[in-house]
Amino acid sequence: MTESETATGGRPTLESVAELAGVSRATASRVVNGGAGVRAVLREKVERAVAELGYVPNLAARTLVTRRNRAIGVVVAEPEARFFSDPFFAQHLRGISRELAAADNQMVLLLAEDERDHERIGRYLAGGHVDGVLLFSLHRSDPTPETAQRLGLPFVIGGRPGWPGAESDRDLVYVDNDNRGGARLAVQHLRSLGRTRIATITGPLDQTSSIDRLDGYRDLFPHGDGDLIAVGDFTADGGIRAMTELLTRRPDLDAVFAASDAMASGAIRVLRAAGRRVPEDVAVVGFDDVESIAAWTEPRLTTVRQEIEEMGRLMTRLLLRRLNDPEASAPSSVIIPTGLVVRESA
Amino acid sequence: MTESETATGGRPTLESVAELAGVSRATASRVVNGGAGVRAVLREKVERAVAELGYVPNLAARTLVTRRNRAIGVVVAEPEARFFSDPFFAQHLRGISRELAAADNQMVLLLAEDERDHERIGRYLAGGHVDGVLLFSLHRSDPTPETAQRLGLPFVIGGRPGWPGAESDRDLVYVDNDNRGGARLAVQHLRSLGRTRIATITGPLDQTSSIDRLDGYRDLFPHGDGDLIAVGDFTADGGIRAMTELLTRRPDLDAVFAASDAMASGAIRVLRAAGRRVPEDVAVVGFDDVESIAAWTEPRLTTVRQEIEEMGRLMTRLLLRRLNDPEASAPSSVIIPTGLVVRESA
DNA sequence: CCGGTTTCTGAGAGCGCTCTCGGGGCGGGG
DNA sequence: CCCCGCCCCGAGAGCGCTCTCAGAAACCGG
Numbered sequence: 023m024t025e026s027e028t029a030t031g032g033r034p035t036l037e038s039v040a041e042l043a044g045v046s047r048a049t050a051s052r053v054v055n056g057g058a059g060v061r062a063v064l065r066e067k068v069e070r071a072v073a074e075l076g077y078v079p080n081l082a083a084r085t086l087v088t089r090r091n092r093a094i095g096v097v098v099a100e101p102e103a104r105f106f107s108d109p110f111f112a113q114h115l116r117g118i119s120r121e122l123a124a125a126d127n128q129m130v131l132l133l134a135e136d137e138r139d140h141e142r143i144g145r146y147l148a149g150g151h152v153d154g155v156l157l158f159s160l161h162r163s164d165p166t167p168e169t170a171q172r173l174g175l176p177f178v179i180g181g182r183p184g185w186p187g188a189e190s191d192r193d194l195v196y197v198d199n200d201n202r203g204g205a206r207l208a209v210q211h212l213r214s215l216g217r218t219r220i221a222t223i224t225g226p227l228d229q230t231s232s233i234d235r236l237d238g239y240r241d242l243f244p245h246g247d248g249d250l251i252a253v254g255d256f257t258a259d260g261g262i263r264a265m266t267e268l269l270t271r272r273p274d275l276d277a278v279f280a281a282s283d284a285m286a287s288g289a290i291r292v293l294r295a296a297g298r299r300v301p302e303d304v305a306v307v308g309f310d311d312v313e314s315i316a317a318w319t320e321p322r323l324t325t326v327r328q329e330i331e332e333m334g335r336l337m338t339r340l341l342l343r344r345l346n347d348p349e350a351s352a353p354s355s356v357i358i359p360t361g362l363v364v365r366e367s368a
Numbered sequence: 369m370t371e372s373e374t375a376t377g378g379r380p381t382l383e384s385v386a387e388l389a390g391v392s393r394a395t396a397s398r399v400v401n402g403g404a405g406v407r408a409v410l411r412e413k414v415e416r417a418v419a420e421l422g423y424v425p426n427l428a429a430r431t432l433v434t435r436r437n438r439a440i441g442v443v444v445a446e447p448e449a450r451f452f453s454d455p456f457f458a459q460h461l462r463g464i465s466r467e468l469a470a471a472d473n474q475m476v477l478l479l480a481e482d483e484r485d486h487e488r489i490g491r492y493l494a495g496g497h498v499d500g501v502l503l504f505s506l507h508r509s510d511p512t513p514e515t516a517q518r519l520g521l522p523f524v525i526g527g528r529p530g531w532p533g534a535e536s537d538r539d540l541v542y543v544d545n546d547n548r549g550g551a552r553l554a555v556q557h558l559r560s561l562g563r564t565r566i567a568t569i570t571g572p573l574d575q576t577s578s579i580d581r582l583d584g585y586r587d588l589f590p591h592g593d594g595d596l597i598a599v600g601d602f603t604a605d606g607g608i609r610a611m612t613e614l615l616t617r618r619p620d621l622d623a624v625f626a627a628s629d630a631m632a633s634g635a636i637r638v639l640r641a642a643g644r645r646v647p648e649d650v651a652v653v654g655f656d657d658v659e660s661i662a663a664w665t666e667p668r669l670t671t672v673r674q675e676i677e678e679m680g681r682l683m684t685r686l687l688l689r690r691l692n693d694p695e696a697s698a699p700s701s702v703i704i705p706t707g708l709v710v711r712e713s714a
Numbered sequence: 715c716c717g718g719t720t721t722c723t724g725a726g727a728g729c730g731c732t733c734t735c736g737g738g739g740c741g742g743g744g
Numbered sequence: 745c746c747c748c749g750c751c752c753c754g755a756g757a758g759c760g761c762t763c764t765c766a767g768a769a770a771c772c773g774g
Contacts, residue, residue, distance in 0.1 A: 033496065035729095035730055035731085036730065036731065036732095037730075037731095045753080045754085046753065046754040046755075047730090047731080047732095047754085047755095048732080048733080048753070048754055048755080048756095049752085049753060049754075051731070051732060051733085052732095052752095052753090054731095055732085059751075059752065059753090060752075060753085061751095061752070061753090064752090064753085076494075078491060078494040078495050078496075079495065079730085079731075080432070080495070080496060080729085080730050080731070081495050081496075081497055081731095082428045082429075082431040082432045082437075082496075082497070082729085082730080082731090083428075083432050083729070083730035083731040083732090083759090084730080084731055084732075085428040085731090085759095086426070086428045086429050086432055086729090086730080086731070086732090086758095086759045086760065086761085087730090087731055087732045087733080087758080087759045088731085088732070088759090089759085091428070093476070096477075100462070109455075111457070111458045112457045112458065115477065115479070116479060119477070119478075119479040120479075120481075123479075123485060123488060126488070128476055128478075128492065128497070129476065129477045129478075130439070130474055130475065130476055130477075131442075131461065131465070131475045131476075131477045132465075132474075132475075133461070133462060133465040133466075133469075135466075139469060142469060142472070145424060146474065148422075148424040149424050149425065149426070149427050150379065150424075150426060150427075150428075151427055151428070151474070258660075258664065284660075287664070314604075314630070314660060314661070315660070318604065318633070381759095381760055381761085382760065382761065382762095383760075383761095391723080391724085392723065392724040392725075393724085393725095393760090393761080393762095394723070394724055394725080394726095394762085394763080395722085395723060395724075397761070397762060397763085398722095398723090398762095401762085405721075405722065405723090406722075406723085407721090407722070407723090410722085410723085425760085425761075426759085426760050426761070427761095428759085428760080428761090429729090429759070429760035429761040429762090430760080430761055430762075431729095431761090432728095432729045432730065432731090432759090432760080432761070432762090433728080433729045433760090433761055433762045433763080434729090434761085434762070435729085
C-alpha cells in the first residue's frame, strides 16, 4: 500500500496508480482516458495498477477541470398530477435512463411542486452540476426554460410548449407524440365503422396535448357540431361527467372519441348505465393505451397508442447530440407517430 | 467586470466575488457558507457582491475538498416490472424528492435492468458521487448492498430483504410497510363480517411482501386449509387464474383476501362471471389501495392502504440522519402501519 | 497606556484531475 | 554522421473551492 493511497480516505487516486505503475500521473491519466499515444508496455502496466488498486476516477476533480458533468437533469413540474399517477412517468424515466446509460451519463431527477422548488432547481442548474436538462409538463409560468437559456444549458422539452410564440422559437426544441394525428386516426376509424354522429371528450384545454387531440378531431369535422364536444379533465370522473352531458345534449350520438383512456372508461360506464351497448350502439375510442385501463374496461378499449418510452429516449438522444456538438445548429423538434390499437370497444 | 470573472467562461467564482467585495477569498467563502465569524460590514459587502455577480458556488470544486456531494443515489432494480407499472414508483420518488429537497440534497436516479447496469451502478457508486444510497426491489443476487458496504456508503433498503440472514444483519436497515399486519386487518375484517371460509390469493412467493401478507393471513388461521390458498403474481391475470382455481377447489368459499388490488379486480371478475355476487356471496378485500383500480372495480374495492410516499420519506430521513451523524449507531429498521379502507366489496 | 485575550481576516496549501508544453529518444534523409 | 521531425512521456500549472494557521485588529482589565 502506497503512501498516497491512504491519504485520500482509502480511495486510490491517479497519483497512486501512477506510482504503482511507475509512470507519471499524466501518463496514467492518458491510459484511463482511452490510452491514445501511450506505448503498449506502459499502458498495460497502468491498467494492471488500476485493476489492482480498484481505481475509479474522482469525477468531482474531473468535472472541475473538464467542465463536463456527464449528468443531465430531468425536471418534472408535478402539479400536473397526471404525470405522476399515470404510468407515463415511469416509462419516460425508463427511456431516458436507457439512453443515458448507453452514453454513460447520469440522471438527476428534479421534481418541482411549488415556487420554492423552482427556485431551488434554478440554483441547482446555475450550480453547473448538469450538462443539460430535460423538461416535462411545462407551464407558461415555468421559469426553468428561461433559466436554462440564460445559463447556456442545452435543454429539450417533453410535449409541445403551449405559450404564444413558443412554436416559432427555434431554441425551444421539443419532442411530442403525434396527438393530432392520433386523434385523426381514432376518428377515421370510427367513421370507417359507419358512425356519423361522433362526439369527443377533450382533456383540459390549457394543455397542448388536449388541444392537439381536439384539433385532430376537428380536422375531420371542419363544420362540426359544438354539441358533440364536451370538455373533460383526463380523469375517469371527468369522463363520466362529460359523457352524461353529451348524452343529454345529443342522445343520438353513435360514437365517442375520448382524449384519454381514463375518460373513455368513465364514458363507457355511463353509456352502459344508460342502456347503450358498447360498441353496438355507441363505439368508443380512447387515447394513451394505458395497459391497466385499456385492457380492463368491458369491452376492452380500442385506443390510440403512444410511444412514451421512445419519447424519453428521443429527448435524451437529442440532448446528448447537442452536448457533444454544441456548434451544430439546434435540432428541430420531433413528433413521434401514434398508432391505433383496435380492441373491442370500437 | 473583473479579470477573474471572465476567466471561467462567464460564471463568477469566489475569487471574483472576493475581489468585488474587497475581501479575501477566505472571507467570501465564510460568508457564502453561513457567515459565522465575519463582521457585519464585510458580510454585507460580500452579500452584495454575490447578488451583483449572481454568484453560485461550483459544487464540483466544493465536493472535491469537502468530500460531500449533497446527492444521494436511488437504485431501482427494475426487473420487478411491477415497480414500474404501478404508481408506487412515482409515489416513492415523490416522497424521496420532498425529503431531499428540504435538506437541499439531490437525487440521482439509477435504474438497473441487467447485469451490465449493476456494474455501471457499482462503478458510479465507487466514483463517490453520492453520499448515500436508497435501494429498491432488492434481489438476493443484487450486488449493490455489498458494493455499498464495501465502499462505506450508507444505504437504506425499501422493503424487507429476503435472503437468509438478512433479517439479523444489523447493517441492513430497511423500511417496509406492515404487510403482515395489513393482511391480518383484512382477514379480521372479513371475519367480523361473519365469513368463515376465507381464501387468499398470494403474490409471487419469492417476494417478501407476498410472504408477509400470506403470513398475516395465516396468523388468523393457524390450522388453515391449504385449499384456500392460491398463488398469484400480483397481476390481474394472475388474480383471474388463482380465483378460477380456488373456485373449483373450494366452491363454498365466502370471502377472498387478494394480496394486491390488481389480483382482487381479476378475482371479482371471475366471481361475477361465475354468478357469485360481491360482496353478498363472496366478500373481497384487496391490498395496496391503488386509486385507479380500487375506486374502479364494481363494486368498489375494500382494500389495505399503505403509505408509499411516507415510506420514501422515511427511508430518506433515515439515510440523511446517518449521513449527518456517521458515528451514531445504525438506526433500526422501521415498519410503517397499514390501514383498512372499507368500500363496497367487503 | 500596556499586556493579554479574544475576535477577525488573509495567505496559502491542497483536494484529484486534465492538459499544455517542452524535452528526450529514435528513425530517416541528406 | 548530422540534423530534422516525430512520437512519447513527464513536469507543472491550474480548475474553484475549503480550511488551517498565523498574524492583525479590537477589546478588556489593571
